[in-house]
Amino acid sequence: SFRDGDTIVVEPFRARPFPVIKDLIVNRKALDRIMQAGGFISVRTGSAPDANSLPVPKPEADRAMDAAACIGCGACVAACKNASAMLFVAAKVSHLGLLPQGQPERYRRVLAMVEQMDREGFGACTVTGSCEAVCPKSISLDFIARMNRDYAVALLRGAR
Structure with a gap:
């Protein structure tokens, strides 16, 4: 509180x-590239009436x-002392991998997304929990495990 x-410091x-573009604006396209590496499913899900078929x-x-x-949002990366994107990647890998439609690519997806995260230069996760503490959506560390x-x-x- x-x-x-009190003095409040506002910085990018x-x-x-996340390179600084200008003032407080940063380029978060690295997260988009991680999603492009494996954040999809290739199973045909059908139309809305077919939603209950699986x-x-x-x-x-x-x-x-x-x-x-x-x-x-990248708050997890900003809060992490190592600038790790593990909570973001874990959430994206898990939300697809927990559903039956995401099973065919499950293991290729996790490899592709983690490798892209590493190529982007994010730091290693040391499970300090600062990411979970600041996450506006309360994403759990359980997804990292x-x-x-x-x-x-x-x-x-x-x-x-």
Whole structure:
């Protein structure tokens, strides 16, 4: 909490993958490139009447929706001492990987998105939790653990 007379410092995000454009404006296109690397499904989902043709148990649907709540704001990167994008990537990997439609690309997706995150120059995650604390959508660190499991399985399977 702030008191009357306190000094507040306003500055742009300090992360190499988010270069400053002008004043407080930063380029967050690195997050878009991570999404382009694997944030999609190729299964034909059909039209609206077909939505119920592939039932999803409520607990799995709820977890997928929790992950899908990520708005890609970059607050997690800004708060992290290592400028890691793990919470963002984990949320995006998980929201697709938790649904049946996302299973065909599950392991290729996690490899592609993590590799793109590394190419963009984001730091390594040390699970300090500062990302979770500042996330406006309360994305849980549990998604990072899930993504790490998927990543390990993908490496062992040689998914490409």
